[in-house]
Amino acid sequence: MNAAGFPLLSLITWLPLVGGLVIMCVRGDEETVASNARWTALWTSLIVLVLSLVLWVKFDPSDGGFQFVESVTWMPEYKVGYKMGVDGISVLFVLLSTVLVPVCILASWESIQTKVREFMLAFLILETMMVGMFCALDFIVFYMFFEAVLIPMYLIIGVWGGPRRVYAAVKFFLYTLTGSVLMLLALLAMWLYAGTTDIPTLLTTSFPAGMQKWLFLAFLASFAVKVPMWPVHTWLPDAHVEAPTAGSVILAGVLLKMGGYGFLRFSIPMLPDASAYFAPLMFTLSVVAVIYTSLVALAQEDMKKLIAYSSVAHMGIVTIGMFTFNEQGIQGALFQMISHGVVSGALFLVVGVVYDRIHSRDIARYGGLADRMPGYAFTFMVFTMASVGLPGTAGFVGEFLVIIGALKVSFWLALLGGSGMILGAAYMLYLYRRVVFGRLVKADLMHILDLSPREWAVFAPLIVLTMWMGIYPSSFTSFWESSVAAMVKHHTAALATAVKVAGGLH
Amino acid sequence: MNWTIALPEIVLASTGMAILVYGVLRKQDSAPLCTMFTIGAFLITALLVVSGAAGAGYNGQFTVDAFSSFNKLLLLAGAGLSLVLSIDWNEKQGIARFEYPILMLFAVIGMMTMVSASNLMTLYLGLELQSLSLYVLAAFARDDLRSSEAGLKYFVLSGLASGLLLYGVSLVYGFSGTMDFNQLATLLAAPAAASPGLIVGIVFVLVGLAFKVSAVPFHMWTPDVYEGAPAPVTAFFATAPKVAAMALLLRVMATPFGHLLASWQSLIVIMAIASMVLGALAAIGQTNIKRLMAYSSIGHMGYALAGLAVGTPAGVRGVLVYMVIYVIMTAGTFGCILAMRRDGKPVERISDLSGLATNDPALAMALAVFMFSLAGIPLMSGFFAKLYIFLAAVQGGLWTLAVVGVLTSVIGAFYYIRIVKVMYFDAPAGAFDRRAQSLSVVVAATGLFTVFFFLYPAPIVNAAQLAAAVIFR
Numbered sequence A: 001m002n003a004a005g006f007p008l009l010s011l012i013t014w015l016p017l018v019g020g021l022v023i024m025c026v027r028g029d030e031e032t033v034a035s036n037a038r039w040t041a042l043w044t045s046l047i048v049l050v051l052s053l054v055l056w057v058k059f060d061p062s063d064g065g066f067q068f069v070e071s072v073t074w075m076p077e078y079k080v081g082y083k084m085g086v087d088g089i090s091v092l093f094v095l096l097s098t099v100l101v102p103v104c105i106l107a108s109w110e111s112i113q114t115k116v117r118e119f120m121l122a123f124l125i126l127e128t129m130m131v132g133m134f135c136a137l138d139f140i141v142f143y144m145f146f147e148a149v150l151i152p153m154y155l156i157i158g159v160w161g162g163p164r165r166v167y168a169a170v171k172f173f174l175y176t177l178t179g180s181v182l183m184l185l186a187l188l189a190m191w192l193y194a195g196t197t198d199i200p201t202l203l204t205t206s207f208p209a210g211m212q213k214w215l216f217l218a219f220l221a222s223f224a225v226k227v228p229m230w231p232v233h234t235w236l237p238d239a240h241v242e243a244p245t246a247g248s249v250i251l252a253g254v255l256l257k258m259g260g261y262g263f264l265r266f267s268i269p270m271l272p273d274a275s276a277y278f279a280p281l282m283f284t285l286s287v288v289a290v291i292y293t294s295l296v297a298l299a300q301e302d303m304k305k306l307i308a309y310s311s312v313a314h315m316g317i318v319t320i321g322m323f324t325f326n327e328q329g330i331q332g333a334l335f336q337m338i339s340h341g342v343v344s345g346a347l348f349l350v351v352g353v354v355y356d357r358i359h360s361r362d363i364a365r366y367g368g369l370a371d372r373m374p375g376y377a378f379t380f381m382v383f384t385m386a387s388v389g390l391p392g393t394a395g396f397v398g399e400f401l402v403i404i405g406a407l408k409v410s411f412w413l414a415l416l417g418g419s420g421m422i423l424g425a426a427y428m429l430y431l432y433r434r435v436v437f438g439r440l441v442k443a444d445l446m447h448i449l450d451l452s453p454r455e456w457a458v459f460a461p462l463i464v465l466t467m468w469m470g471i472y473p474s475s476f477t478s479f480w481e482s483s484v485a486a487m488v489k490h491h492t493a494a495l496a497t498a499v500k501v502a503g504g505l506h
Numbered sequence B: 001m002n003w004t005i006a007l008p009e010i011v012l013a014s015t016g017m018a019i020l021v022y023g024v025l026r027k028q029d030s031a032p033l034c035t036m037f038t039i040g041a042f043l044i045t046a047l048l049v050v051s052g053a054a055g056a057g058y059n060g061q062f063t064v065d066a067f068s069s070f071n072k073l074l075l076l077a078g079a080g081l082s083l084v085l086s087i088d089w090n091e092k093q094g095i096a097r098f099e100y101p102i103l104m105l106f107a108v109i110g111m112m113t114m115v116s117a118s119n120l121m122t123l124y125l126g127l128e129l130q131s132l133s134l135y136v137l138a139a140f141a142r143d144d145l146r147s148s149e150a151g152l153k154y155f156v157l158s159g160l161a162s163g164l165l166l167y168g169v170s171l172v173y174g175f176s177g178t179m180d181f182n183q184l185a186t187l188l189a190a191p192a193a194a195s196p197g198l199i200v201g202i203v204f205v206l207v208g209l210a211f212k213v214s215a216v217p218f219h220m221w222t223p224d225v226y227e228g229a230p231a232p233v234t235a236f237f238a239t240a241p242k243v244a245a246m247a248l249l250l251r252v253m254a255t256p257f258g259h260l261l262a263s264w265q266s267l268i269v270i271m272a273i274a275s276m277v278l279g280a281l282a283a284i285g286q287t288n289i290k291r292l293m294a295y296s297s298i299g300h301m302g303y304a305l306a307g308l309a310v311g312t313p314a315g316v317r318g319v320l321v322y323m324v325i326y327v328i329m330t331a332g333t334f335g336c337i338l339a340m341r342r343d344g345k346p347v348e349r350i351s352d353l354s355g356l357a358t359n360d361p362a363l364a365m366a367l368a369v370f371m372f373s374l375a376g377i378p379l380m381s382g383f384f385a386k387l388y389i390f391l392a393a394v395q396g397g398l399w400t401l402a403v404v405g406v407l408t409s410v411i412g413a414f415y416y417i418r419i420v421k422v423m424y425f426d427a428p429a430g431a432f433d434r435r436a437q438s439l440s441v442v443v444a445a446t447g448l449f450t451v452f453f454f455l456y457p458a459p460i461v462n463a464a465q466l467a468a469a470v471i472f473r
Helices: A008-025 A030-058 A088-107 A116-135 A139-148 A150-160 A165-194 A199-204 A209-226 A235-242 A245-270 A272-298 A303-322 A327-358 A374-388 A394-409 A411-436 A453-471 A474-505 B003-025 B031-051 B066-093 B099-116 B120-138 B145-176 B181-187 B196-212 B221-228 B231-238 B240-254 B258-282 B289-310 B313-338 B361-375 B381-395 B399-425 B437-455 B458-470
Strands: A067-075 A080-086 B055-057 B062-064
Touching: A008 A030, A008 A067, A008 A080, A008 A088, A008 A116, A030 A088, A030 A116, A080 A088, A080 A116, A080 A139, A088 A116, A088 A245, A088 A327, A088 A453, A088 A474, A116 A139, A116 A150, A116 A245, A139 A150, A139 A165, A139 A199, A139 A245, A139 B381, A150 A165, A150 A245, A150 B399, A165 A199, A165 A209, A165 A235, A165 B381, A165 B399, A199 A245, A209 A245, A209 A272, A235 A245, A235 A303, A245 A272, A245 A303, A245 A327, A245 A474, A272 A303, A272 A411, A272 A474, A303 A327, A303 A394, A303 A411, A327 A374, A327 A394, A327 A453, A327 A474, A374 A394, A374 A411, A374 A453, A394 A411, A394 A453, B003 B031, B003 B055, B003 B062, B003 B099, B031 B066, B031 B099, B062 B066, B062 B099, B066 B099, B066 B231, B066 B240, B066 B313, B066 B437, B066 B458, B099 B120, B099 B240, B120 B145, B120 B231, B120 B240, B145 B181, B145 B196, B145 B221, B196 B240, B196 B258, B221 B231, B221 B289, B231 B240, B231 B289, B231 B313, B240 B258, B240 B289, B240 B313, B258 B289, B258 B399, B289 B313, B289 B381, B289 B399, B313 B361, B313 B381, B313 B437, B313 B458, B361 B381, B361 B399, B361 B437, B381 B399, B381 B437
Parallel strands: none
Antiparallel strands: A067 A080, B055 B062
16 A cells, blocks of 8 residues: 555545544533634644654655555546645645644634634644645645635634735635636646546656646646735735734745645646746746845835745745756755745744734834843744744755755846845844844833743744754755656756757757 | 336326315315425435336337436425425415425426426426426515516516427427427438528527526526525525426437537537626625525526537536536525524525624534535535536537636635625624524535535436436437
């Protein structure tokens, strides 16, 4: 069957839903229901985390193919099967999702007080969809999970969000839905051409060059919205700002990675010619995103909005790395995605801590927090440094690799992309100075409390991860080295064939 | 003569007359018992349909095959569900009369005849029996002006459509000399044999049937009738008659006129596109949820017609799967709409749903499931309905339909999620009255189907496959 001997991936995927069913069955007065829902959700997500650690241990990094594969017939008349499996590219995203969900549940322990049961239910459904999406080895299964994520996220933003939550939720829903239905068309076209939606088969199918361009554009519509790339990023600041803290964490931590993962799983390996053809466009959009959104971030007055724009900039680095088509670039993009998932998620949690106490996200409302909250100041500093890309933290490795990869393509690309690091340092340090340093003059900040034990429990694993990724990155990069090498080789070979065919025609 | 082929219809008709006699002779309030008898009659008929043998009878006018059985079961399910939904509502509105289930029963016989028709004459008889019962049902709340208006409007427009259909039938007969589906299929096996007059006849038949499935541009009656008719009648209108009319359309287009695909395909494509677009755009501005459901049903019929436009067994299979999923989720949605009662009176504005998630979380969750499903968001069944249609459409090379289909589904999603928004994000309005057990049962059952369809789609898809295969000659 597979390395685990039982359908481990399906278990990880569907177990949260079982937890959700348990939560739905809880009866009693509101207080009991809320407390039961919290504990059930936490335990479910922790069990899922433990199961996914089995994946981490049993995964064989030397194998560049798919592992833990399970396959069940599902819609045989269209050769669509329920197929799950992970390779080096997807396995860490599964872990990223399963790590962030318990952290989020713990972080919303006290800040979510209304409709707790529904919140926890939505979160567990969200976990199922996210994990399922990263594990899916059938395009239709992938698409199902990809789009179904919208439902719980729409509700999380709309029900538990801030004042402009309705606008943000609807915008989020319609933007992403428009993108993903265009991907559905691409999916139909691929199915028609290849006769199957099995991803491993599609990876080895070579599509005609003219068709590839259309498919690439359809995928771009979907993934660019998710990443998000400039100029379709405008849903992100709204959604981030209005979502509750835990929602922002998942949005930044996992949902944005769905776009990047999509590029790596579909666009680049399946459509090598079109990817090469459109790479300059992708570089342009990414560089604009890096520089433009960094400047926008510099001007923000709202902490969450600032971090949201910084996410767009960091994801711009990711898309640069992926379209360099060399090992450093792609590995850097993967590393940057994982580290950004942890770090920006953590930054939203950092904002959430003071928001829970003061109920404001205005940078101007704060100042001098270091006096009253040394623990908080330390935590904030770790993640600020990681976001800036200080060597020794998670943020450095990814950006460094991407810049090396970009240098192989063009000096100017590396220079412009790298400028994001400088601008990033500017806006993050400026934010940190205004919030944490300075004189403590605001009356209500005089009695603000430092991190509680629960909040330490939220941040501790993230701090450990951030430092671990920065100090010993090869325990992460080793997972995808062989997969990425195989992918680059495949890409180069495909391009070489295309050139040969073109040469033969002339 | 093989008269037993129509046994389910005969049994249902005799039971219907027995219930009618019982209802008339019994002095006290006999509505609840008559309703129960009717539900029982539906169940027995369904069993007879399942166990009945395939074949043709009555000089080839009446056919029983996998296709007819599939659709009969589906329309019996739709009728049964909407009858269950009506029990509590009719009682509270004071229109619980014994004629109600009986009219529904006769409408169902008409529909079953339509589904089994293999002759243009049988087709017309079934259609008229159905329509006559539906006119009365639409006006069933006779003291309510809007209900009477709905009945009258439906009567006039439907009469017009019947006239067009009949004219088409006469043209087809005049130019081909037969009304039998199989003979027509043989005659028209070479498309060149079709005279222009015959093609005109087919167009008229198509128009008459398009009216029944409320495809654009023959949809005008739908919003008014949906809004005016009593809510359980609307639930009935949105389910069983749509199945029957769609099945009839499928069979007429596939069996006798299947070889003329090139002649009618573009018409269906245009109707499908127009229905999808209008269904998506016109629903945006609606404030009445029944009216919204009317436009939603127009849009959904557009998607179903897209499957017919492909003109292959795969396309017809897509339509059949679509109809199953559509009937179930529509019945569930109407279950939720019927539960919208405040202070003993039904309410039907979308804003009345404000904050339902706080007042009645279970109902809100169910309605949200149906809305996401109608919008076609996975993992809900509505997504698979559309997926099967789109797969068939691209297989048949109809990319325009697929592109328009996915784009209109985004526009449609806007108004479906607006209902979710009203329920979940808005401040609570007053709570609804306690909902009846019968509604909860229907909503729960249809909701579970909608959510868990994706686990095991094979039985329904395989049955649809068998049904779709038999109607092509």
